[in-house]
Amino acid sequence: MLFIFRKIRRSFFLPGKARTYLAYALGEIVLIVIGIFIAFSLNTWWDDRSERVAEELLLEDLHAELVSNLAALDNSDGVARASFEATEVLLAMTGPDASAEPRKVDSLLNATLSIATFDPSTGTLEQILRLDGIRLIKCEPLRRELARWDEQLRDYREDETRAIDDTIRDLLPLVRGRLPVLGLQEHAAWASSGSAADRQALVRDLNFANVLGEKRFRLKQLLTEAEDLRDLMELIVDLIDAELAERGMSETN
Secondary structure (H helix, E strand, O other): OHHHHHHHHHHOOOOOOHHHHHHHHHHHHHHHHHHHHHHHHHHHHHHHHHHHHHHHHHHHHHHHHHHHHHHHHHHHHHHHHHHHHHHHHHHHOOOOOOOOOHHHHHHHHHHHOOOOOOOOOOHHHHHHHHOOHHHHOOOHHHHHHHHOHHHHHHHHHHHHHHHHHHHHHHHHHHHHHHOOEEEEOHHHOEEEOOOHHHHHHHHHOHHHHHHHHHHHHHHHHHHHHHHHHHHHHHHHHHHHHHHHHHHHHHHHO
């Protein structure tokens, strides 16, 4: 067999065969180039497909994480909103001539002193924002909104920390100074054995009114930041839904 190929190759060098050999050589080169191009194209297609699959898995994980975080934010926001509303009612009851029914004061104080922190899951977000996962995200609007996450969460946590600090540093010691608090449990739930006169003295205390006014201000800021954070998470979830739906349609087509 090798002898036959050698004989064919030698025949190309016979007089008048040079042009035929040149065409043969060029054909071989073209075939090699086409083979390399096809191999490169297949490799690029496979890389693109692998990145596409990785991106879809990342988006699905991010979607689940944000939905869970939205539920957690609703919980902490609900506690903060109840605290804000109770603080407003309690503040309206204060004054030099104020009188208050003990059970109502206790109920309002319990809500006002309640604390719930927002502790989001950030595993997938960290992977995207810290571990170069952002390069997999092809949707530009989604990339822009994800870039806002750190700042938005930081603003929320700053207001959350201020609201908690005000409660622990200012309001709680003031209440304890007027009422014998028997115990604190989860979310600052408490019970008191003080008298009606103790509660009346508390709501007539100007310092108590000032501290309540500051707490109301802090809680209002916190609720505003919570709304902004919720809007951002919902927008990202909507963008992910749209992106995954579009890809599902393109694959069926």
